[in-house]
Amino acid sequence: MPARDLVLEVGTEEIPARLLGDLLGQLAEQARRQLQEARLAHGDLRTLGTPRRLVLLVEAVSPCQADQVTEVKGPPAAVAFDAAGMPTRAAEGFARTRGVGLPDLMVREGYVYAVQRLTGEPAAVVLGQVLPRMLGRLEFERPMRWGAGEVRFIRPVRWLLALLDDEVVNFEFAGVRSGRITRGHRFLAPGDYPVSRAGEYLSVIDRAQVVVDPARRRQLVERAVREAAAAAGGRPRPVPGLLEEVADLVEHPAAFAGGFDPAYLVLPVPVLTTVMRQHQRCFPVEDGEGKLQPRFIGVRCGGRHRLDQVVRGNEWVLRARLADAGFFYEEDRRTPLAALLPRLDGMSFGEGLGTVGDRARRTAAVVRRLAGDAGLSEEETAVAVRAAELAKADLGTRMVYEYPELAGVMGREYAAGWGEPPPVAQAIHDHYLPRTADDDLPGSRAGALVGLVDRLDALAAFHSAGLEATGSQDPLGQRRMAHAIVRLLTSVLPGVALRRAIGQVREVQGLAAGAWEERLADFLLIRFRGLMLERGLGDDVVGAVLAAGSDRLDVAEARARALVRFRSKPAFADLLAVQVRVSGLAGRVASGQAVNPGEFREAAEHDLHRALTAVRQQVLAALDGGDYEAFWTGAAALRGPVDAFFDAVLVMTEEEALRTNRLALLRAILDLISRPADLSGLTN
Amino acid sequence: MTFQEIIARLHRFWADRGCALVQPYDVEVGAGTMSPATFLRVLGPEPWRVAYVQPCRRPADGRFGENPNRLYQHHQYQVILKPSPDDVQQLYLDSLASLGLDLTEHDVRFVEDNWEAPTLAAWGLGWEVWLDSMEVTQFTYFQQVGGAESRPVPVELAYGLERLAAYLQGVDDVYDLVWTEGLTYRDLFHRAEVEHSTYSLQQADPAAVGSLFDLHEAEAGRALDQCLVLPAYDHVLRCSHNFNLLDARGVMGAAQRTAMLARVQRLARRCAQTYLQQRADAASAASDPSTGE
Numbered sequence: 008m009p010a011r012d013l014v015l016e017v018g019t020e021e022i023p024a025r026l027l028g029d030l031l032g033q034l035a036e037q038a039r040r041q042l043q044e045a046r047l048a049h050g051d052l053r054t055l056g057t058p059r060r061l062v063l064l065v066e067a068v069s070p071c072q073a074d075q076v077t078e079v080k081g082p083p084a085a086v087a088f089d090a091a092g093m094p095t096r097a098a099e100g101f102a103r104t105r106g107v108g109l110p111d112l113m114v115r116e117g118y119v120y121a122v123q124r125l126t127g128e129p130a131a132v133v134l135g136q137v138l139p140r141m142l143g144r145l146e147f148e149r150p151m152r153w154g155a156g157e158v159r160f161i162r163p164v165r166w167l168l169a170l171l172d173d174e175v176v177n178f179e180f181a182g183v184r185s186g187r188i189t190r191g192h193r194f195l196a197p198g199d200y201p202v203s204r205a206g207e208y209l210s211v212i213d214r215a216q217v218v219v220d221p222a223r224r225r226q227l228v229e230r231a232v233r234e235a236a237a238a239a240g241g242r243p244r245p246v247p248g249l250l251e252e253v254a255d256l257v258e259h260p261a262a263f264a265g266g267f268d269p270a271y272l273v274l275p276v277p278v279l280t281t282v283m284r285q286h287q288r289c290f291p292v293e294d295g296e297g298k299l300q301p302r303f304i305g306v307r308c309g310g311r312h313r314l315d316q317v318v319r320g321n322e323w324v325l326r327a328r329l330a331d332a333g334f335f336y337e338e339d340r341r342t343p344l345a346a347l348l349p350r351l352d353g354m355s356f357g358e359g360l361g362t363v364g365d366r367a368r369r370t371a372a373v374v375r376r377l378a379g380d381a382g383l384s385e386e387e388t389a390v391a392v393r394a395a396e397l398a399k400a401d402l403g404t405r406m407v408y409e410y411p412e413l414a415g416v417m418g419r420e421y422a423a424g425w426g427e428p429p430p431v432a433q434a435i436h437d438h439y440l441p442r443t444a445d446d447d448l449p450g451s452r453a454g455a456l457v458g459l460v461d462r463l464d465a466l467a468a469f470h471s472a473g474l475e476a477t478g479s480q481d482p483l484g485q486r487r488m489a490h491a492i493v494r495l496l497t498s499v500l501p502g503v504a505l506r507r508a509i510g511q512v513r514e515v516q517g518l519a520a521g522a523w524e525e526r527l528a529d530f531l532l533i534r535f536r537g538l539m540l541e542r543g544l545g546d547d548v549v550g551a552v553l554a555a556g557s558d559r560l561d562v563a564e565a566r567a568r569a570l571v572r573f574r575s576k577p578a579f580a581d582l583l584a585v586q587v588r589v590s591g592l593a594g595r596v597a598s599g600q601a602v603n604p605g606e607f608r609e610a611a612e613h614d615l616h617r618a619l620t621a622v623r624q625q626v627l628a629a630l631d632g633g634d635y636e637a638f639w640t641g642a643a644a645l646r647g648p649v650d651a652f653f654d655a656v657l658v659m660t661e662e663e664a665l666r667t668n669r670l671a672l673l674r675a676i677l678d679l680i681s682r683p684a685d686l687s688g689l690t691n
Numbered sequence: 692m693t694f695q696e697i698i699a700r701l702h703r704f705w706a707d708r709g710c711a712l713v714q715p716y717d718v719e720v721g722a723g724t725m726s727p728a729t730f731l732r733v734l735g736p737e738p739w740r741v742a743y744v745q746p747c748r749r750p751a752d753g754r755f756g757e758n759p760n761r762l763y764q765h766h767q768y769q770v771i772l773k774p775s776p777d778d779v780q781q782l783y784l785d786s787l788a789s790l791g792l793d794l795t796e797h798d799v800r801f802v803e804d805n806w807e808a809p810t811l812a813a814w815g816l817g818w819e820v821w822l823d824s825m826e827v828t829q830f831t832y833f834q835q836v837g838g839a840e841s842r843p844v845p846v847e848l849a850y851g852l853e854r855l856a857a858y859l860q861g862v863d864d865v866y867d868l869v870w871t872e873g874l875t876y877r878d879l880f881h882r883a884e885v886e887h888s889t890y891s892l893q894q895a896d897p898a899a900v901g902s903l904f905d906l907h908e909a910e911a912g913r914a915l916d917q918c919l920v921l922p923a924y925d926h927v928l929r930c931s932h933n934f935n936l937l938d939a940r941g942v943m944g945a946a947q948r949t950a951m952l953a954r955v956q957r958l959a960r961r962c963a964q965t966y967l968q969q970r971a972d973a974a975s976a977a978s979d980p981s982t983g984e
Contacts, residue, residue, distance in 0.1 A: 020780055021818060023803035058801075149805070151816045153832050155774045155843040162816075163832075165777065193784075194795045256800065287824040305824065313796035320797065320823025326863065327760050334758070355949070 010050070010067035011130065011172040012205040015138055016189055017061040017180075018166035024058065024255035027221070030145065030161060031056045037141045038063050045137045046073040047130060055219045057258045060189075062219055064208070068134075068171065072127030079105055081119040087112070088119075131171050138169055139180040156182050166190060173204040191215030192259050194309050216310070217258045225254040231262035232290055232304050239264035239302045241292040246284055253288050257308035264292070265322045269301040271329045274336055277416045278406065282328045285410065287321060335405040339417070342404070344425040350403035360468045363399050366461070371395035372515045373460045373508075380503045381456050387430075391453035394434035397422065398457055401435075415439035441491050448499055455499040460512065462488040467512045470527040471519070489534040493560060497538065501561035505531060535560055544571060547688055554685035562633075566683050569635035579691065581643035585676065586686045588649055592658055592670055593677040600671035606664060611648075611655035616672060618648040623679055635683050642680040649676070694856045694870045697790060698744055701768050701850070704789040705742035708782065710770060713743045718925050719932040722747050722808070723769030723849050727924055730811060732771065733836055733845040734963055735970045739773040744852070748932065750939035753888030756881045759864040763887040764880070768850035774843030775832055783830065783848055787822070790859065798823050806831045810931055810955040812838040812963070815847070827855045837963020897942045904933040904951070911958050920966045927958045 022030065031054040042049055042065070050067030081087065087098035094102075094109050098119060102109050105121035113120045127133075142160075150159035158164075158181040169176035169185040178185050188199045189208070195216035202211045209219070218224045229250055236243045254260070271279065276291075276299055283289040283303050292302040305321050307314065351364035361369075374395045378388040401407045401418035415436045422432035430453065437454025438461055440447055449455040466488055469475065476485040496503055509524055532553060539549045544567045552566045573579055607613050622641050629637035658669045680686065692700075702712055716726035723729060723745035732739045745767045753763035772779060780801070788794060801818035806829065808814070817831035829849040833841045853876075856868050866877035911926035934951050937943050943951065 021801035021803070025803070149816060151832055151834060151844075152841075153775050153844045153846075154777065163775075163777075194799070256802065289824075307798040308800055309795075309798060316796050317798045317823050320825060320858065323858065323861075323863070324823070324825045331758075331760060 008070035010069055013065040013068045014170050014205040014208040015063040016168040019164055020162040021058045022162050024252045027056055027255045033145050034061055037144050041137045041141045045133050047133055068130050070130055072133050074127050075125040077123045078120045084114045084117050084119055131174055131176050134176045135178045139178045142180050170205040192217050228254045228260045235262040235264045235304045236292050241294050241300045243290040243304055244293045253306045261307045261311050263305055263314050263318050265318045266302050267325050275420050278332055281410050282332050286328050339404040339406055340424050347400050347403045351399055367399050369464055369515050370460045373511050374456055376511045381500050382502050387453050390430045390434055391456050393431045395457045398435050398438050455495050459495045462492050463512045470523045489531050493535040493538050496560040497564050504558040506558050551684040551689055566635050570684055573636050573639045578640050578643040581646035582639050585645050585649050589673040589677045593673040596670040596674050598678050600674055602671045602675055603668055606668040609656050611652045615648040615652040692859050694868055697856055700789050704786045705770055710740040710742040715745050718928045719748050721749055723767040729771050731966050734967050742770045745769050750891035750935045753891050755888040756884035763884050766852040768852050770848040771845055773845035775846035779846050812956050812960050838960040839963050891939045895936050895940055897940055900933050900936045904930055915961050920962055924962045930955050
């Protein structure tokens with residue numbers, strides 16, 4: 008029998024758009040794994056899907072499971088067979104216990120083996136077990152139950168289609184029996200569509216008005232939205248993630264343009280785009296200069312029949328939403344700042360962690376303390392302190408209450424109304440940046456510093472209260488905060504030292520010192536190492552730099568970069584040789600043990616000491632100047648004198664004073680070369 | 692189609708599908724879910740199909756009768772089907788069609804919107820249903836109610852009647868809705884909106900409302916001690932309403948707010964547990980041969 012194609016379609020009620028992609032990925036992975044475990048060879052495997060169906064397509068599934076041959080070792084051949092080559096009772100007993108016949112015994116290297124052959128089952132039978140098992144292995148963020156059943160799935164399962172060419176793969180899952188029926192688009196092609204063979208699935212589903220390939224749906228939506236916008240005299244304004252979401256909210260897209268009263272264009276652009284996106288998943292339209300137009304593009308799940316009515320409905324809804332937003336905007340702008348700030352004192356930041364108002368005051372105080380480190384001018388410092396005081400004020404506004412994602416955006420908008428200078432308004436906005444791992448960094452140092460301290464304040468509060476993120480549990484978003492902090496420290500805010508900043512936050516919060524501080528530093532350093540890896544800096548190099556105790560992450564990054572470059576040069580081997588030779592013994596005395604040249608006996612000792620003195624001046628100047636490669640190049644020049652020293656000198660002599668002096672010399676070398684990075688974990 | 696005609700058609704539709712039509716509950720609630728016809732009846736194994744209109748009070752949403760969309764009190768059309776039937780989505784779509792909507796001429800979508808009611812220790816998964824992008828219904832498979840796992844799983848359909856009516860009548864302002872020939876929403880409810888908004892947002896005495904909360908809480912507890920679940924639950928609803936009033940007055944700090952929510956939730960859990968225990972006891976008594984003939 009030739010290989011056959013498999014199609015599985017799990018018909019469900021609407022799957023959340025944000026989860027569809029992940030589910031299809033899981034389905035493909037589970038399918039590969041389960042088919043392999045079931046010893047069922049196959050060709051190309053892929054998954055497709057819509058809000059109402061998860062589809063698995065596997066080409067060229069082997070007609071049968073592969074036979075499984077296992078060999079079990081038995082008694083020595085000399086025991087199992089007599090001189091005439093006839094099986095003995097030992098051979099018979101062994102064959103019986105292994106469930107094989109005597110002909111299935113085989114001799115190899117003096118021993119008898121039982122060869123067991125498991126004949127593969129037909130593919131349809133195997134798949135009848137594999138497919139439900141596969142579905143049962145999918146993992147959901149929040150699985151659900153329905154009806155009287157106990158099965159959990161992403162949404163209720165309503166039909167199952169499973170065909171191996173023209174044969175139904177029989178199984179039951181979630182109380183539903185598999186068959187050969189799919190269902191068409193709810194409104195364009197309602198009802199059942201039988202599929203005669205797997206190879207026809209895609210053409211049947213196409214006829215049933217369902218675009219089952221997510222990538223193709225995205226293309227269609229993208230083009231339809233662009234064309235609709237062009238017809239409306241503009242272009243769609245890109246909104247991150249919206250295209251993907253819209254494409255997974257429909258089985259068959261049709262785009263349309265609608266309009267709204269131009270009077271609403273007085274609302275800030277982010278408000279308009281948020282209102283359109285949030286409630287209707289609509290695209291804003293802009294003109295050639297990027298100016299927002301009183302138009303929007305929506306995407307319907309269906310065709311073009313009576314699209315006019317859908318447009319009217321969407322316009323009606325948007326009108327009501329914009330009226331609401333306009334009301335919030337007017338009300339908020341009438342509210343003076345003096346009335347707004349006290350509201351923050353009524354907002355708890357968390358049990359025992361103070362109010363949002365407390366946090367604003369703490370942040371302002373720490374910003375003042377760290378402004379110098381960050382190299383802020385007096386003017387920038389004043390901006391940052393003011394921005395810190397006001398950074399959370401917009402949480403008390405109606406607009407942000409309604410649209411939390413506009414926090415910061417509205418703060419900037421309203422700050423002007425509160426009479427604040429533009430740099431303060433910008434810093435209020437910027438302190439939320441970066442919001443995500445790939446978001447923009449703040450444009451101003453004032454905003455960056457407020458954002459840094461704001462996050463450190465939160466993390467210090469959580470960590471000191473024992474609320475650290477663990478494993479997959481991070482409800483407070485602490486990892487995202489940590490990631491933002493290390494990005495800020497290595498870009499916009501060089502000069503701010505990590506542990507010093509934590510210490511300042513601790514003092515201002517009035518927290519007790521404790522192990523939590525070092526745990527918080529570690530928590531941040533883990534993100535730092537991750538960030539460095541993303542930037543192509545190996546963990547051994549970054550570890551070496553961190554082990555040298557740098558508290559400034561910008562410096563650590565610069566050193567790591569230099570070390571990566573230096574590592575590829577010939578002098579690196581010399582440096583490493585120096586490190587290896589001196590570190591073996593240097594640990595026997597403490598750092599700072601004085602070297603007394605009067606105690607030297609051998610010329611090699613004098614030579615090494617002179618070389619060290621000369622090199623020290625040179626490399627420390629390089630270190631001060633941030634030229635780390637020059638530092639290591641200089642230090643590597645110690646290799647000659649170090650080798651000569653070890654050739655001529657016995658360090659571990661019986662005379663204690665002499666020995667200590669020699670160890671002190673080695674220690675001085677080790678301490679010097681380890682200043683920018685602890686090289687002990689590195690290899691050539 | 693008039694507001695009352697919408698109600699009449701939904702009544703007809705759901706009655707034909709085996710739902711008991713019950714009357715709105717007579718204690719203040721914030722959502723149809725809070726009526727004992729939902730909160731208590733969805734508990735336990737007994738099948739249950741019910742439909743009713745529920746006026747819902749949300750003091751913080753009061754807008755003095757000036758906002759075209761927001762109301763102190765709105766109306767939900769609530770349907771509960773336990774266990775959730777396999778064709779529930781189609782049933783729901785048919786109910787929209789019974790309102791004269793040709794769904795092939797619209798855009799109907801089920802968009803993820805999960806539901807959680809901390810005061811009821813309840814949550815569920817489902818969607819907001821869009822009709823040309825307007826949310827007209829909250830469609831939820833309950834997973835837990837009163838802290839108890841829902842077995843079997845009930846489905847709740849909560850239609851927002853004002854939204855639906857505004858769409859069907861094509862009006863922008865809720866007060867322009869025609870309730871029945873010659874009678875508008877304004878005629879019926881505007882005065883109440885103004886007065887209740889004024890009271891809830893400005894005039895309610897926080898001290899008095901706070902002590903009402905305390906009194907109802909204590910009385911709910913006392914009734915529960917006597918295993919009188921339904922009277923106890925009425926007091927829980929009154930606690931919840933007084934909590935909402937305090938919230939609307941903006942007089943609660945965050946910590947106080949959390950603490951009061953937890954107090955309501957504790958009582959709701961006790962109601963659910965006691966109710967379930969009573970049903971289980973009744974069931975075992977019924978199947979006990981010694982109590983039979």
